[in-house]
Amino acid sequence: MNSIKLSICIPTYNRAPHLRACLGRIKEFQFDFPYEIVISDNASTDNTAEVVQELSADLPIRYYLRAENNGPFVNVNGTYRRAHGEYSVYVADDDRLIYEGLMNALTFMDENPSVNVCHAPWYTYDGILEKDMDLFYKIEENTVFKRRTFGEVFNFIYNKHIFPEIAVFRTRAVRTAWVPRDICFYAFPLLAHFLDQGDIAFLKEPFYRQVIRSEIGRDRPQGGHEIAMSGWDQYRGGLEYFLYFGIKRGQISRDENDKYTQEYMCRMFTLIRMTVALRLLVASREFVKAYEIYTRLFFGGMDHHPEVTAVRDGLTLAAALQTLSWQVNAAGGLEYLVLHGFLDTVIIKERIGKVNFPARIQIVDEPEEHTSDFVSKAAVLVFSPEQRERFLQLGYEPNLVFSQDDLVQTILI
Numbered sequence: 001m002n003s004i005k006l007s008i009c010i011p012t013y014n015r016a017p018h019l020r021a022c023l024g025r026i027k028e029f030q031f032d033f034p035y036e037i038v039i040s041d042n043a044s045t046d047n048t049a050e051v052v053q054e055l056s057a058d059l060p061i062r063y064y065l066r067a068e069n070n071g072p073f074v075n076v077n078g079t080y081r082r083a084h085g086e087y088s089v090y091v092a093d094d095d096r097l098i099y100e101g102l103m104n105a106l107t108f109m110d111e112n113p114s115v116n117v118c119h120a121p122w123y124t125y126d127g128i129l130e131k132d133m134d135l136f137y138k139i140e141e142n143t144v145f146k147r148r149t150f151g152e153v154f155n156f157i158y159n160k161h162i163f164p165e166i167a168v169f170r171t172r173a174v175r176t177a178w179v180p181r182d183i184c185f186y187a188f189p190l191l192a193h194f195l196d197q198g199d200i201a202f203l204k205e206p207f208y209r210q211v212i213r214s215e216i217g218r219d220r221p222q223g224g225h226e227i228a229m230s231g232w233d234q235y236r237g238g239l240e241y242f243l244y245f246g247i248k249r250g251q252i253s254r255d256e257n258d259k260y261t262q263e264y265m266c267r268m269f270t271l272i273r274m275t276v277a278l279r280l281l282v283a284s285r286e287f288v289k290a291y292e293i294y295t296r297l298f299f300g301g302m303d304h305h306p307e308v309t310a311v312r313d314g315l316t317l318a319a320a321l322q323t324l325s326w327q328v329n330a331a332g333g334l335e336y337l338v339l340h341g342f343l344d345t346v347i348i349k350e351r352i353g354k355v356n357f358p359a360r361i362q363i364v365d366e367p368e369e370h371t372s373d374f375v376s377k378a379a380v381l382v383f384s385p386e387q388r389e390r391f392l393q394l395g396y397e398p399n400l401v402f403s404q405d406d407l408v409q410t411i412l413i
């Protein structure tokens with residue numbers, strides 16, 4: 001057996017300060033077994049190599065510099081290709097491992113040699129406030145599924161709404177399980193591959209913190225959040241891939257009634273995930289996209305879901321004003337948005353400012369004089385449709401004079 005028990009796999013790219021902090025936290029762990037830190041550098045152009053060289057004197061680091069950046073998934077895979085340990089665990093350069101939870105997972109795998117992978121829920125963590133936020137999913141007790149029990153695992157994933165992303169892997173199983181999957185969200189195919197080889201486990205104790213705000217600064221875009229806001233077909237594709245594996249292994253029925261049930265479960269899982277996307281998009285002030293999701297959730301029968309009802313009241317105005325923002329940003333040469341006919345333009349200006357309105361365009365009250373130069377550079381928002389005519393007579397572009405009714409005409413809540 002390899003003398004190295006654990007490979008801590010860190011993919012990185014132009015994140016030298018975060019990598020330094022990550023390695024510093026690992027250095028504080030009191031492992032009573034040999035371990036290694038495998039760093040795969042996705043062709044960084046900063047001083048990542050220097051940081052690694054500096055810290056290699058005190059840590060068992062093996063560092064590999066990739067010739068070109070082929071994206072994060074390839075780089076994560078690169079760390080596993082280089083792992084020598086009996087077990088492998090991933091940690092992003094700005095995320096955190098939880099020592100006690102990790103030791104619990106390793107002990108569990110030592111005691112259950114048929115288990116190829118131990119999944120666990122994880123915390124979102126605010127590094128500025130230094131506190132755990134949400135737990136990504138919850139399970140009541142440690143649960144082991146025997147090899148190729150695809151139907152049982154699918155029902156478990158569906159009922160708990162589990163995303164099998166954070167795990168400790170038995171490294172020998174990674175060799176054939178971790179392969180390219182892109183159209184189908186990688187975590188579900190990967191789970192199918194591991195289950196095809198051996199037992200899998202879901203542990204209730206977290207061993208990972210996903211940092212949503214870093215105390216170091218320069219937060220990276222959250223790849224998981226980006227997929228959650230638009231990649232539902234990937235989620236559905238991942239579930240269908242998992243079911244396909246079970247069907248091909250003769251463990252999941254393809255009876256007509258079972259097929260309809262499976263279709264329904266995939267659809268509902270995806271819809272629930274879309275409610276998360278709705279919340280994330282509203283938080284990101286992407287109100288037009290949020291409205292598009294709202295229409296799909298309503299059609300899917302999710303109109304009474306708490307995430308949907310929470311945004312309903314304010315979505316019409318927010319999406320309307322963001323539509324205005326999109327329209328004026330699309331027209332070249334504009335420098336002004338004129339407001340006319342509103343009782344309180346201060347409030348309107350504040351609300352427009354909250355919908356990612358282009359900073360290059362000034363929001364102004366109607367000028368005393370409508371010069372030809374000003375008119376050529378201005379769009380107009382009027383309170384009522386009747387007020388449009390006056391601005392058209394003053395020479396403003398017909399398709400750049402908007403009324404509130406124009407903006408809400410395509411937004412039906």
